[in-house]
Amino acid sequence: MVPASFEVLDKRQDTADVWTLELVADSGEPFAFQPGQFTMLAAGGAGEVPISISGDPDKPERLVHTVKAVGLATEAICAAEPGQLLSVRGPFGRPWPVDEVEGADVVIAAGGIGLPPLRPVILRLLAQRERYRRLLLLYGGRSPDELLFTDELEDWSRRGFEVLVTVDAAGEEWDGHVGVVTRLVRHAKLEPGAVAVMSCGPELMMRFLVAALTAQGVGSDRVYISMERNMQCGIGRCGHCQLGPTLVCRDGPVYPWPRVQPWLAIREL
């Protein structure tokens, strides 16, 4: 698949090491995608990396990515300035199951940089609010100054999401929750049979999340997660992102928990 050229239109620094970039295709064509999909993104010759789309799926005229600078490729992307060209392949992967969970209480559970891949589904759920019952966001971060989209959290709350945010540690100025995101589950007063959960964050967090949900009576078959592996080709050819019998770039990154749980339990994978 040949990369397309996208121009950086706008750029915003979210935290000390996270940036949001708005891109537009050189061709002028809109970039249609579904919530949960990702692209293979590159700046200059620094290498190509899989990055989830964090934009609004109903506004395909701009491709939005929120990127954490953690290595050569992502540092180059975060350093890109308006007017610079990036290469984009995609969109790739299976999306969040927005139709399958219609009529449910939808819980979005995000940890750290796991929130950007969930932002498109949050915006889609809000745009189609009448299709769902309760909407609940559980979001955990390291500290208050590392939380993402803090302005939007208030907006989402006004538009129908119950938003519970927690941090690992904080000073006295923080008046929210302190503790891991899994501790929020107990306080969420979930109706087990009505709940569907979509989660993205560190694998360790998602394992603990499923355990906390199970303790509240929520079946793990109602949990969907977004996985990360070493995606390279993006189209299921190279095999670098293999997880058990699946290829994350093609069969994921969104999976029902029971489909990947047995493979996550194998330490060598």
Next chain:
Amino acid sequence: MRTIDELIADSPVFAELEPAQLEFIAGCARNEPVAAGTMLMREGEPAERFWLIRRGVVALELHVPGREPLVIETLEAGDVVGWSWLFAPYLWALDGRAHGDCHLITFDGVCLRGKCESDHDLGYALMSRFAADVIERLQATRLQLSDVYGNVPATA
């Protein structure tokens, strides 16, 4: 108006205790509104009470010299505040502050320890539930200690 034994039965820690046990425990408890900022416990001081939160938030804090207090966990409705009354040397290990106005049920820990000594069935039932609460929060603390968000997750 609900009685204290009915109120404490709402908490996961006390749920499933026998009605007679709840009534027995309630004899050591009282309803108490607490104003925002009230220090419920201070590190190193005698731990003679504990609390069940009905409404509001209590912050557990670590005092660090030269710095503002570090909030390490917040507890909410249904949570129990304080375990140190159960175990020698009966001294608080942390500070605990009402984060806003709270409605609490305050338990006399010395009274309850006495009742557990005189009624071992009650003592075992109560200890089992407190142990489950401790384990749940210990697991959460382990996850917290792993600096889990410091890792690079999913496709971002």
